[in-house]
Amino acid sequence: MIRISFKQGTLLIEGNVRVPNAVWDERSGSFRALALYYRDIINYLKKSKIPFKDEVLDLLPCPDLAAAYEASGKKLELRDYQAEALVSWGENDRWGVLVLPTGSGKTLVGIRAIAGCNTPALVIVPTLDLLEQWKRQLEESFSMEIGKLGGGEKKILPVTVSTYDSAYIHAETLGNRFGLLIFDEVHHLPAAGYRSIAEFSAAPCRLGLTATYEREDELHSELNRLVGGKVYEKHVSELAGGHLAPYRIERIAAALTDEERKEYDRYYSIYINYLRKTGMVIRGPRDFQKLVMKSGRDPEARKALLARNAARDLAFNTDSKIEKLKEILEAHREDRIFIFTEHNRLVHRISREFLIPAITYRTPAKERSSILEKFKKGKYRAVVTSKVLDEGIDVPEANIGIIASGTGSKLAYIQRLGRILRKKEGKEAVLYEIITEETTEAGTARRRKEAISTRKGAGKTGRESRMKKEKSPGGGSPAHI
Structure with missing residues (x-):
């Protein structure tokens, strides 16, 4: 009999069976995997008809969230695209990212997802302002106290709102307490530190919300692994004049001015001549970062970088x-x-x-x-x-x-x-x-x-x-x- 348990953001798989995404851990004498892969491992064992004992999830005691939402008197009708988005997410086994413009009601979509999943939910947001906005709307929607993790407070309840920073700090201890994770502004998640929030969690349901799926550093490719890929998208132009303002x-x-132009051309020439001399091509942030790194050891690169910044200052000001x-x-x-x-x-x-x-x-x-x-x-x-x-x-x-x-x-x-x-x-x-x-x-x-x-x-x-x-x-x- 295979036994699976949770320990500090990882899964311990005891028994002589190798499962996907697990590696042998000499210290524990068992296979070990990131909690992220909990759902995949359970599905693999079921499909393979391998008997197992699941001791992973220790969900917070939770009231009937669907009933609480219905009884609150704050239930709002979904717009057509919001309903479509939730259906697409549900058809993807409640994993995935919904891309909706700012002002299109992403918070309402998240609230309906919480009511629909009816399981303890952790909402993760990038700023304290968003934390307070979500907390206020969740309290109105469910007529219950909402937990808060961030801004110096730590109160963990069946529905809790946290900043990314605080969720990262407490990821190892919270990883098996919630059945649903909602990542607002999910484009922040692939950052090197924040991704551990998803990796150390066994939550079987995950929802990402954003108006901007792609990142300049292309790390959005990590979202498919962490929360599920893009399952629904609406653009500003599709909603403007209808649900959004024209x-x-x-x-x-x-x-x-003539004087500013002379200064600009002088600075810009220093910068562009250095790029031509060295064969450097600046196509985006990654290429520019190479120039920044080089400026720390090459006086000519530093001179070019400072000239570039001076030219930009003239243009901006x-x-x-x-x-x-x-x-x-x-x-x-x-x-x-x-x-x-x-x-x-x-x-x-x-x-x-x-x-x-x-x-x-x-x-x-x-x-x-x-x-x-x-x-x-x-x-x-x-x-x-x-x-x-x-x-x-x-x-x-x-x-x-x-x-x-x-x-x-x-x-x-x-x-x-x-x-x-x-x-x-x-x-x-x-x-x-x-x-x-x-x-x-x-x-x-x-x-x-x-x-x-x-x-x-x-x-x-x-x-x-x-x-x-x-x-x-x-x-x-x-x-x-």
């Missing part, structure tokens, strides 16, 4: 961008606006010149919450931020987004567009990109544009304008990185 994208051209931003703000006096930048330097300049509250990673949590609450209530009509609001907030009042500077990240681009797509009667969402023409920023903008233009149905319900140009007073530079 939108358009406006690209506004800014120009360097030109006075022309501030003038274009002023025009956009004046044209949208009655709208709610998020301004996104890549670096804090531009955040603080915009905040100072336009008296707009700023949120950066250094903003204290209490101040950040206060700013967002005043934005929701209309006391502030605009907020400027660097990256920290790309995900993990629920501010449906915003309908205008302005990217004052950004990277080529498709993930960040989709998240920023999603911030303004909550449907509001009679309102069209507009995403502005202020791009310094004839600089590397133009190429960066083209790459992130692919996040929308290459998606199924793009252009059907979302509209995009060509760049509105302002003649550059100086000469041109190559627009690639």
Whole structure:
């Protein structure tokens, strides 16, 4: 008789039978496998008609979650695509990732999955803001206390919400206590540390939720092993004008001054000449990381890297961008606006010149919450931020987004567009990109544009304008990185 038990994120398989994904462990005198493979191993033993004793799961005592959801009075009807997504997940044995745009109701899909599985559930989220949002909605939906793991608290209950950081810390002890794992913003999961949350868990049901499945480092290929592959997908363009607000994208051209152009060309020449001299080709983040590593031991590489950064700073912070931003703000006096930048330097300049509250990673949590609450209530009509609001907030009042500077990240681009797509009667969402023409920023903008233009149905319900140009007073530079 084979005996299977759980120990610190792994399975101990006692008995003289080799099973898939298991290796011999001399210390325990048994085969051992990551808890991740629990379901596969059980299925293998059943299919092979090998008798076994299963002592793996020690699920938290759990009330009838399906009945609690029905009795709460908060049950909401699923939209057609939400119902389709859950059916696809169910047909894949309750494993897999659902790709749905920001604002399309991923949380409701997760709640219905919890009620449907009717087993202890752990919801894992990337930020404390998302933790509080999920906790609040789960409490309303099930009329019961919800556990919290993160932000200095540790209260484990049949339905618990945790940050990725806290779930990682406690993965070995929680791995057999929950039957369902829900990974919100599941694109975070393949990171080297976080993946152990899935690997050390024996949970037989797993659901990933995201608006952006692909990662720049291509580690999304790990999701198939950790939580199941993509089983359903809807794009922004398919829901805009129906379940999401209709939108358009406006690209506004800014120009360097003559003096800025001379400086830009000088810095850029140092950078590009080094690449040509060494034969280096920068195709993406991995190639760029090689240059960063090389700069630690090669003075010429360091000089090229610093020159590249100086050129980017000029493109990101030109006075022309501030003038274009002023025009956009004046044209949208009655709208709610998020301004996104890549670096804090531009955040603080915009905040100072336009008296707009700023949120950066250094903003204290209490101040950040206060700013967002005043934005929701209309006391502030605009907020400027660097990256920290790309995900993990629920501010449906915003309908205008302005990217004052950004990277080529498709993930960040989709998240920023999603911030303004909550449907509001009679309102069209507009995403502005202020791009310094004839600089590397133009190429960066083209790459992130692919996040929308290459998606199924793009252009059907979302509209995009060509760049509105302002003649550059100086000469041109190559627009690639």
